[in-house]
Structures are given as C-alpha cells and as structure tokens.
Amino acid sequence: MIKEELKRGIIAENPILVLALGLCPALAVSTSLQNGLGMGCAATFVLICSNIIISLIKKWIPEKVRIPCYIVIIATFVTIVELTLKAYFPELNNQLGIFVPLIVVNCVILGRAEAFASKNNLGRSIIDGFVMGLGFTLALCILAIIREVLGSNKLWGLKVFPGFRPMTIFILAPGGFFTIAFVMAMINYFRQKKEGGQS
Amino acid sequence: MNIDFISLVQISIAAVFINNFVLSRFLGLCPFFGVSKKLSSAVGMGMAVIFVMTVASMITWIIFHYLLVPYEVDYLRTIVFILVIASLVQLVEMTLQKFSPVLYDALGIYLPLITTNCAIMGVAVLNAGKNDFTQEPYSFIESLVNGIMSGIGFTLALVLMAGIREKLELANIPRPLQGLPIAFVTAGLMAIAFLGFSGLNFFK
Numbered sequence: 063m064i065k066e067e068l069k070r071g072i073i074a075e076n077p078i079l080v081l082a083l084g085l086c087p088a089l090a091v092s093t094s095l096q097n098g099l100g101m102g103c104a105a106t107f108v109l110i111c112s113n114i115i116i117s118l119i120k121k122w123i124p125e126k127v128r129i130p131c132y133i134v135i136i137a138t139f140v141t142i143v144e145l146t147l148k149a150y151f152p153e154l155n156n157q158l159g160i161f162v163p164l165i166v167v168n169c170v171i172l173g174r175a176e177a178f179a180s181k182n183n184l185g186r187s188i189i190d191g192f193v194m195g196l197g198f199t200l201a202l203c204i205l206a207i208i209r210e211v212l213g214s215n216k217l218w219g220l221k222v223f224p225g226f227r228p229m230t231i232f233i234l235a236p237g238g239f240f241t242i243a244f245v246m247a248m249i250n251y252f253r254q255k256k257e258g259g260q261s
Numbered sequence: 262m263n264i265d266f267i268s269l270v271q272i273s274i275a276a277v278f279i280n281n282f283v284l285s286r287f288l289g290l291c292p293f294f295g296v297s298k299k300l301s302s303a304v305g306m307g308m309a310v311i312f313v314m315t316v317a318s319m320i321t322w323i324i325f326h327y328l329l330v331p332y333e334v335d336y337l338r339t340i341v342f343i344l345v346i347a348s349l350v351q352l353v354e355m356t357l358q359k360f361s362p363v364l365y366d367a368l369g370i371y372l373p374l375i376t377t378n379c380a381i382m383g384v385a386v387l388n389a390g391k392n393d394f395t396q397e398p399y400s401f402i403e404s405l406v407n408g409i410m411s412g413i414g415f416t417l418a419l420v421l422m423a424g425i426r427e428k429l430e431l432a433n434i435p436r437p438l439q440g441l442p443i444a445f446v447t448a449g450l451m452a453i454a455f456l457g458f459s460g461l462n463f464f465k
Contacts, residue, residue, distance in 0.1 A: 082294065082441055086379045090287035129376070130347050137340040145336060160386045163339045167379040169291055234456065235285045239449030243442045251437035 071193025098206030102199025113191035289380030303423035307416030318408025
C-alpha cells in the first residue's frame with residue numbers, strides 16, 4: 063500500500079509536474095539544488111503538520127468557514143518554519159526571501175487540506191502529506207539540478223564540467239519557464255508513447 | 262508628508278516592467294496559467310486582481326505599521342496578512358453583490374480564487390520589507406502605488422498571454438507540447454522580452 067501511495071505522489075499525481083500546482087515557489091527557488099531542497103523540506107513539513115491537525119479537528123470545523131480555518135492552521139506552521147530558518151539557516155532564509163512566508167498560499171498545501179485531509183483519517187492523511195511532499199521536493203530537485211548545471215555549471219555549489227560555458231539565462235526567469243516546459247513535455251511524451259503502445 | 266513624484270514614477274515603472282510580478286518575480290503563476298485561455302476571462306481576472314491588490318496593500322500597510330510594529334509582534338506578519346486578505350476578499354465579494362451586481366457578475370467567479378493568489382500576499386510582504394530603491398520600507402503612498410502598479414503589471418502579462426494562447430489554439434503543435442508545456446514556452450519567450458526592461462536601471 064505504501065508503495066502504491068509513493069507511486070501516486072511521485073509519478074501519477076506529482077503536484078508540480080502533473081497537476082501544475084505550487085508553480086510559483088517551484089520556479090522561483092529552483093535556481094540551485096540547495097534552495098530547491100530547502101524549499102521542498104520546508105513545504106513538506108508544513109504539509110504533513112497541517113494535514114495532521116486538519117484531519118484531527120475536521121469534525122469541529124464548520125463547513126462555511128473551513129477555508130479560513132485551514133489557512134490559519136497552515137499560516138501557524140509557516141511561521142514556525144520562518145522563525146526556525148531565520149534562527150538556524152539564515153543564509154537559506156535570505157536566498158528563499160519572500161517565498162518562505164508565501165508557503166502559506168502554496169496551492170499544494172491548501173489543495174491537500176481541502177481534497178484529502180478533511181475527508182480522511184489521521185494515518186492516511188500523514189501518508190498523503192508525506193508522499194505529496196516528497197513528490198513536490200523531487201520535482202523541485204529535478205528542475206533545480208537542470209537549471210543549476212546549465213545555468214551556472216555547478217551542482218550543490220561544486221563545479222561540474224570543466225570547459226563548459228554556463229548559460230546564465232537558465233538561472234534567470236525565462237530559463238525556469240523553459241525548463242519546466244521541457245520536463246513536462248518529456249513526461250507527456252513517455253505517457254503518450256505508453257498509452258499508444260497499449261491501444 | 263512630502264510626496265516625491267520622481268520616486269513614484271520609478272516605483273511604477275519597476276513594478277509594471279522591470280520586476281513584473283509574473284514574468285520576473287514568479288508570483289501569481291497559478292491564475293496566470295489557469296485563467297489565460299480566454300481573453301475575456303483574463304481581463305476580468307486582471308481587474309479583480311488590481312482591485313484587491315490595491316485595497317490589500319493599503320490595509321496591510323496600516324496594520325503592519327500601526328499595530329504589528331509598535332507592539333513588537335511583527336513575526337505574526339504571515340498569519341495576520343493572510344487573514345486580512347481572506348476576509349478582505351470575502352468583504353469585497355459581499356459588497357459588490359449588494360451594491361454593484363453588474364460588476365459582481367463580471368468579477369464574481371474570480372474573487373474566491375484570489376485568496377490563494379500569491380501575488381496579493383507577495384505585494385503585502387514586499388511592502389512590509391525593505392524596498393529595492395532605498396533599502397527602507399515603503400511609505401503609505403509608495404505602498405499604494407506599488408500595489409496598483411503591480412496589479413497592472415500582472416494584468417498586462419495575463420492579457421498578453423491570453424491573446425497569444427487564443428492564437429495557439431489554432432496552431433499545429435507537437436502532441437507532447439500541447440496544453441501547458443507550450444504555455445510555459447510562451448511565458449519563457451515573454452520573460453526574455455521583459456528581461457530587456459532590466460536595462461532601465463533605477464536601483465541604487
């Protein structure tokens with residue numbers, strides 16, 4: 063069952079590359095692997111915690127004000143992340159900038175709260191938060207690796223290819239759009255090939 | 262309070278072109294790709310965003326500088342801002358429904374989407390932090406101008422994108438690129454065009 067859940071979160075319903083949710087942080091912070099991984103971990107932490115709380119108190123949340131309730135719960139955990147990053151990882155905090163407070167409007171987190179945690183029990187919500195967070199982080203890392211290698215010829219701050227002239231445009235805004243376009247197109251290509259082979 | 266018009270013009274140009282919310286700051290991408298399939302809905306969404314952004318940047322500025330900073334609770338910024346924005350959107354929706362049904366019909370369906378639009382939250386957070394020009398927080402008027410102009414920049418990008426995507430419907434695109442990927446490529450090309458504006462150097 064865990065294996066199926068993992069497959070669902072990482073491949074079939076990958077939040078960024080298949081569902082196209084949470085695009086803003088995905089494109090903005092994927093300029094280097096360190097930033098991508100940091101953002102992925104922060105968002106995963108918020109996602110798991112908010113899923114836990116929401117699935118525990120879903121009975122007491124009135125239907126009409128559920129969205130503000132979810133937002134307050136999510137914002138609380140985002141504040142925890144913000145203060146922790148400021149205290150222990152000031153450099154990462156500076157790199158991520160306004161995208162740390164903006165985790166609160168990440169549609170992946172609110173989407174999972176609304177679509178999953180508010181309808182399922184605690185155990186399943188934790189697993190869902192974990193696999194969705196993992197899918198988000200992995201997609202972020204893939205984008206970050208491509209952009210960092212092509213854009214600055216580095217990976218985790220270390221040089222990769224000697225004699226390769228980096229294309230700066232990949233760490234600027236346009237490169238982010240191009241990278242995600244080609245990763246998505248590759249996924250579509252393989253999916254269509256698989257479907258074409260079956261029929 | 263003296264108002265420096267030169268700096269207001271600089272803020273406006275920077276917000277619309279140089280630091281365009283969508284194409285250079287990566288804020289508000291979800292509505293940018295979600296609502297840009299038809300020109301008419303793009304215009305509606307853009308108007309709703311300009312409106313909410315302007316009001317939100319005023320109210321969050323007042324709350325931040327007269328409530329959070331004096332009582333030294335500015336770490337509550339994230340929670341307070343998102344609550345203000347969520348209730349503001351609700352309020353705008355109810356007011357429009359009551360007093361201007363015509364406007365409500367035009368903007369109504371886009372308003373709930375705005376709560377989770379990171380551009381609105383982004384402008385509130387940016388206004389509260391240090392700005393790019395003087396490294397100090399914006400004054401009230403500057404925040405207001407930044408709010409309006411960022412909204413206009415967002416609308417500009419959204420409307421341009423919708424115009425292009427309407428034409429793309431008729432084009433013969435390779436199958437794996439159909440749908441979102443080609444939209445991302447288009448956005449990337451637009452972002453290259455907007456990179457040209459970074460030559461207008463206002464920043465100190």
